[in-house]
Amino acid sequence: MTAQPFTVADVMTKKVVAVLPGADFKEIVATMERWKVSAVPVVEGEGRVVGIVSEADLLLKEEFHEHRLGLVEQMRRLDATAKAGSRRAADLMTSPAVTIRRGASLPQAARLMATHRVKRLPVVDASGTVQGIVSRSDLLKVFLRSDQELAAEVLRDVVEHLFPLSHREVGVQVDAGVVTLSGEVRDSALIPVAARLARAVEGVVDVKCELTTRKAGT
Incomplete structure (x- = not known):
């Protein structure tokens, strides 16, 4: 949730x-x-x-x-x-x-x-x-939230929510409030959605989305 x-x-x-x-x-x-x-x-x-x-x-x-x-x-x-x-x-x-x-x-x-x-x-x-x-x-004040807190929220409320089957293959790193999403996901249409939702998390300064789509048959 x-x-x-x-x-x-x-x-x-x-x-x-x-x-x-x-x-x-x-x-x-x-x-x-x-x-x-x-x-x-x-x-x-x-x-x-x-x-x-x-x-x-x-x-x-x-x-x-x-x-x-x-x-x-x-x-x-x-x-x-x-x-x-x-x-x-x-x-x-x-x-x-x-x-x-x-x-x-x-x-x-x-x-x-x-x-x-x-x-x-x-x-x-x-x-x-x-x-x-x-x-x-x-x-x-929301920008004083720690990188660890932001990473945990992005992982829980964005990655696990959008990618229930492949969330373990998605990496979430946060440095000075900037979130980097990396890894492979099954549905390319959800990549921009993930970036948008991560950016909406209170305290996130910016998002670098490096997600790619898993190739067919892999």
Whole structure:
């Protein structure tokens, strides 16, 4: 049976540092500095995420500290200038926050980050209550899996599954996350399938497929 793919729940940070909508500017900065984070979700009630404040939101105050904008530029950057003059999380935050559910796949999380140009996503349940937070660096954790672990999964979930009769003749080697498949198999149509499935294993960097088809009569 093929292993279940990694989800956001497998890599997210479960301990979330958050602030309330009424948190003031200096409190937010101090919180980020204390916990060494670059953004904090803004929550209300029992943890429902209503927005997120990032370093980029806070730096607008410094950007406009001495730089006075003309009327045209003010109109063009209304949101930025409003945040530059704000002091509370409710006014500084980006809202609504782009969030994700814990059962989402890692590719889904990566696409969502890329689409919205964000570096992290609060992880929420059906009611919008924060469950964790996932960052771009979290999505890379799967590439820390050992070569031995990757080889075992490729052998079990790809080779033995696709080639039940000839799997002992297929070699699986992994070096720095790169999988090499070698040996002879009976069905040539399954060779590209094997390469594709091996590449889909979480943590695999690349696949070199050197499989060949057994000649008739051998």
